[in-house]
Amino acid sequence: MLNVDFSWALCAVMLAVTAAAAAAFLSLREGRGKSGLSLDARHVWLCAICTHIYINTKDDKISLCPRCGSYNSRDSGLRPSAARRPEKS
Missing domain, CATH: 1.20.5 (Single alpha-helices involved in coiled-coils or other helix-helix interfaces)
Incomplete structure (x- = not known):
């Protein structure tokens, strides 16, 4: 044994x-990383007042900035190439 x-x-x-x-x-x-989620450029918004970049998944023509509360229109929206913030050094 x-x-x-x-x-x-x-x-x-x-x-x-x-x-x-x-x-x-x-x-x-x-x-986990293979879920296929991606961010569409039409959901990325840039606030014209405080320059905050935020995501709004609703297909509205006018969006409310979560930081300052101002209204932003789709016409003055963010281009997909400008959706990246500059990296901090």
């Missing part, structure tokens, strides 16, 4: 449970 100490058996069980949990976490984590 195999003679195993209780502490070694407990350590082996804890190691097996930890390895199984890590494998499950990594396998579930891989599928």
Whole structure:
């Protein structure tokens, strides 16, 4: 018969449970980034008053800025190429 100490058996069980949990976490984590979500340029708005860039998913011609509360029209909206903020250095 195999003679195993209780502490070694407990350590082996804890190691097996930890390895199984890590494998499950990594396998579930891989599928998250592949959902296919993308941001359409017509939902990106630029406030004409405070220059805040925000997202409004409604197809309205006029949008309310969440920061300053001013109304912005689609005609003065943001072009897709200008949707990126300059990176801070």
